[in-house]
Amino acid sequence: MNVQHILAQKGRKIEIASPDLPIAQAILHLASKRIGALIVMDCAGALAGIISERDIVRALVAGAHALEDRVRDHMTELVVTCTPDTSVSDVMDLMTRGRFRHVPVIDGGELVGLVSIGDIVKHRLAEIESEKSAIIAYIAAG
Ligand code: AMP
Secondary structure (H helix, E strand, O other): OEHHHHHHHHOOOOOEEOOOOEHHHHHHHHHHHOOOEEEEEOOOOOEEEEEEHHHHHHHHHOOHHHHHOEHHHHOEOOOOOEOOOOEHHHHHHHHHHHOOOEEEEEEOOEEEEEEEHHHHHHHHHHHHHHHHHHHHHHHHOO
8 A cells, every 4th residue: 555545535635834934823723724744835835844743842842932933943844755656654664763743745746745644543544454354254254
């Protein structure tokens, strides 16, 4: 199974932030969409970074004044991405080794989706359930 199977189920909607967006606005965006990260795109539409709730928590440790900082001040610029053809197990490996929970999906230089650890867990659970049903059917058939 690969990433395109996950995107086919969850859709390709991506929540985007500008590097100049104030952190306070980024928090509102994350909360209203009930998500954990925003992809940061520059004014030319190029991937500029990713900002997650962890970056924001770290920023706020310095004080509430961080709410007035910009997304660019706290985002991660070097973003690890995958393609629709990347296998689900390779994405799990990227997340485990990189210690992050979000991976943007790039196809032909274009951002086409985002896979989160929640999507991966959901996909794996469905896979395990279907394997279990197949084994039970096989045993029952005797
Ligand atoms: P997360 O676990 O996704 O909330 O992110 C933990 C940290 O990794 C934060 O500093 C994020 O900015 C960063 N991060 C999240 N996703 C990626 C990614 N795909 N590539 C590089 N860094 C990332």
